[in-house]
Amino acid sequence: MTTDSKSMIQRALAELLETGGVEALEPLLSDGFVHHRPDSTSSTKAEWLAAVQAALVPLADMQVEVHHLLADGDHVVLHSRRRLPDGGPEIVVVDIWRIDGGLVAECWEIIEPVAQAAAHLVWWEAAER
Structure with missing residues (x-):
């Protein structure tokens, strides 16, 4: 299942x-699909697909560089760097x-703007003040 799962996620992202x-992503999601964000919010299949579709218009020319695509049992992890064209913002994304x-x-999705990464390395220092 691991190889098939990796291939499915890779194919879905490419399409x-x-x-x-x-349209190519929708049939790969179970009816009870849940998307989780770091702020403890979640969305249903329909809500998430609508949000992804809405984001595709402004991100149409986004470049995605996959750094890692790993699978273990029933989980696939995708670590990527995404850039908007013409020097636009750059983010690092981890999807599980x-x-x-x-x-x-x-x-589960974690997104970090590359420009803010250095500050996130010392996030606990704000609590010490």
């Missing part, structure tokens, strides 16, 4: 970027996907 639409029954059941 998402190539087509600019969520849980596969169940051949479909994506959950995703």
Whole structure:
């Protein structure tokens, strides 16, 4: 399952970027799919697909460089760097996907703007003051 899961996530990302639409992604998600964010909010399949579709318009020319695509059991981890064209903002993203029954059941996503990375290395110092 590990190789198939990695291939499914890689294919879904490639099709998402190539087509600019969520049509190829939608059938890969279970009906009970949940997307989790670091602020403890979550969204349903329909909510997440709508948010991804809305983001694709302004991010149409985004470059995605995959640094790691790892799988272990029913989880796939994707670590990527994403850039907007013409010197736009750059972010690092870590997605953790849980596969169940051949479909994506959950995703956790962490996004960090590269310009803020140095400050995040010492986040505890603000609490010490």
